[in-house]
Amino acid sequence: MYFAHDTEIALAESAALVNTLSDGVDALSDRAGLDAFLVRFPFSGQVLGTDAELAEVRQLRAKLRSVWSADERDEAAAIVNEVLADADARPYLSKHDEYDWHLHVTRPDAPLAQRIGAEAAMGFLDLIRADDLDRLRICAADDCEDVVVDLSRNKSKRYCATGNCGNRANVAAYRARKAGRAEA
Ligand SMILES: [Zn+2]
Ligand SMILES: [Zn+2]
DSSP, X not given: OOSOHHHHHHHHHHHHHHTTEETTEETTSSHHHHHHHHHHSOOOSOOXXXXXXHHHHHHHHHHHHHHHHOSSHHHHHHHHHHHHHHTTOOOEEEXXXXXXXXXXXXXXXXXXXXXXXXXXXXXXXXXXXXXXXXXXXXXXXXXXXOEEEOOOTTOOOOSOSSSSHHHHHHXXXXXXXXXXXXXX
């Protein structure tokens, strides 16, 4: 694999978090939504289960989306630095559960949004360092604004992982081809 495993996971998680607000539907409109997200993407450390915690995660979500919409690398770097500062990030090595020594940047008792933010930032900073921010895109489907992380070698991924956009586009292209043939 081209990117470190940690980076891939961090970026997939941030995209999934951003895409919890999709086409006007907010999967994090209540606490149960956040709990469901945490089942899909478990974060080690403390989860309070409070509404304040939910509000912080939703705020973070907006900030993470702004990395996708950043026009320039400098702008993305500034946002990432802000997220790291907000999270009071301090790198240290950790070994827990089944994992060997790896990098953590927040303590397990830091607020959930800070831990998620710091992890996301670690993924983004790899892309910024490698001048690879064009791997962060918006879904190519006309009616979808979901975010996409493309870590494929040939940068060929165009559709989000949340909806069924890739399939829908294929079906539409197939129908268009068929219609074109019928007319000819
Ligand atoms: Zn860990
Ligand atoms: Zn999509």
